[in-house]
Amino acid sequence: MTEPEHLALFRRIDRPFARFDRALLGPEHARELQTTSELWFRCGYRPGIGAYLNFFLLRDFIELHDTRFPPRFASLRSMARSFYATDLFIREVTDSGRQASGGISSARVRGLLQQVQARHQAVSIPDWMMTWFGQALFENVEKQCAPLTDEQRRLHLAYMTKAWRLMGVPFAPDRELMERFARAVEAAHAGIAPQLDQHARAILRIGEMIGVSSHADSILPMLSPATRAVYAARHASVRPGPLRRQVARVLGRLLLPKAVGAPRVAVPVAE
Numbered sequence: 227m228t229e230p231e232h233l234a235l236f237r238r239i240d241r242p243f244a245r246f247d248r249a250l251l252g253p254e255h256a257r258e259l260q261t262t263s264e265l266w267f268r269c270g271y272r273p274g275i276g277a278y279l280n281f282f283l284l285r286d287f288i289e290l291h292d293t294r295f296p297p298r299f300a301s302l303r304s305m306a307r308s309f310y311a312t313d314l315f316i317r318e319v320t321d322s323g324r325q326a327s328g329g330i331s332s333a334r335v336r337g338l339l340q341q342v343q344a345r346h347q348a349v350s351i352p353d354w355m356m357t358w359f360g361q362a363l364f365e366n367v368e369k370q371c372a373p374l375t376d377e378q379r380r381l382h383l384a385y386m387t388k389a390w391r392l393m394g395v396p397f398a399p400d401r402e403l404m405e406r407f408a409r410a411v412e413a414a415h416a417g418i419a420p421q422l423d424q425h426a427r428a429i430l431r432i433g434e435m436i437g438v439s440s441h442a443d444s445i446l447p448m449l450s451p452a453t454r455a456v457y458a459a460r461h462a463s464v465r466p467g468p469l470r471r472q473v474a475r476v477l478g479r480l481l482l483p484k485a486v487g488a489p490r491v492a493v494p495v496a497e
Contacts (some may be wrong), residue, residue: 232410258385265493266322272370273366276448283453285417294349313485328495339393383384426464435478
């Protein structure tokens with residue numbers, strides 16, 4: 227039987243680092259960290275909303291996840307907790323949170339990366355799914371910050387490749403390979419799961435609470451071609467109504483904690 231294209235491409239992606247050595251950060255690490263921090267500060271919360279919705283539109287992904295970890299997306303409140311926890315984590319990794327972290331130059335941040343990966347491994351989430359999610363976040367950041375210079379794109383990819391490989395997630399500095407892999411995953415797995423509408427409604431409400439409009443012009447460009455084709459016809463039925471959008475914005479200002487901080491110069495930790 228012929229191997230699916232996305233799995234064949236996945237086998238070509240660089241494996242995680244066996245161990246950490248400061249030399250692997252490389253001579254451009256300070257520039258890579260500062261560029262990454264700047265981009266993640268600038269993009270706000272939209273990449274997370276886009277990545278979550280893309281994930282829900284991959285039928286096999288969400289079926290597997292909800293079977294193995296049912297409490298995580300069981301309600302609006304639990305999904306909001308999950309989104310906030312993910313955002314806290316990525317802000318630490320990219321040094322774009324409320325407090326400076328030093329990103330992957332920090333032993334504490336590298337430990338956090340490994341803890342998060344261990345939790346996914348404990349519920350047997352395949353590595354290739356983790357690689358896809360990392361790529362989805364990466365791509366959405368660059369969409370929100372476009373246009374980027376070639377140098378910004380190079381430095382951002384170099385940093386995030388090291389971060390995911392330190393986490394234990396295969397990732398490659400080959401942009402074309404990563405994009406081909408992501409599109410092949412989406413072509414193979416885009417579809418409607420029974421829980422899609424419930425999850426989509428929840429993430430769109432969370433988006434409104436943190437300032438990400440649920441209007442079609444805001445949401446559809448964040449999706450890949452394959453998932454957009456699945457979702458477009460359902461958008462009107464899952465988008466919060468005018469009153470619910472207004473209430474969500476008020477509640478978000480009052481109740482929802484924010485992980486993003488004020489932009490600053492990111493400086494590696496010397497350890």
